[in-house]
Amino acid sequence: MKKKQSLKSRVEAVEKQLILDALKKSLTMSEAAKELKVNASTLSRECQKYKITVRKTVNLYEK
Numbered sequence: 001m002k003k004k005q006s007l008k009s010r011v012e013a014v015e016k017q018l019i020l021d022a023l024k025k026s027l028t029m030s031e032a033a034k035e036l037k038v039n040a041s042t043l044s045r046e047c048q049k050y051k052i053t054v055r056k057t058v059n060l061y062e063k
Contacts, residue, residue, distance in 0.1 A: 016050045019043065023054060 005013075018036065026032035033043040047054060 012050075015046070016052070019046055019050065019052060023047075023052070029054060 022032040022035045030040045033040040
């Protein structure tokens, strides 16, 4: 029999996925935070909570 996840762990999984999706679409943390309708500091804290490392490089010469 498969062990059921708690409500808290399910909510955390959904929250983490929403954060990852917003970060993938955005060029900056601020932009991702706006999409999620939270402060950038809140997003930063949530990234630390879920051990999400944000590393974006922008190629200024890319068209």
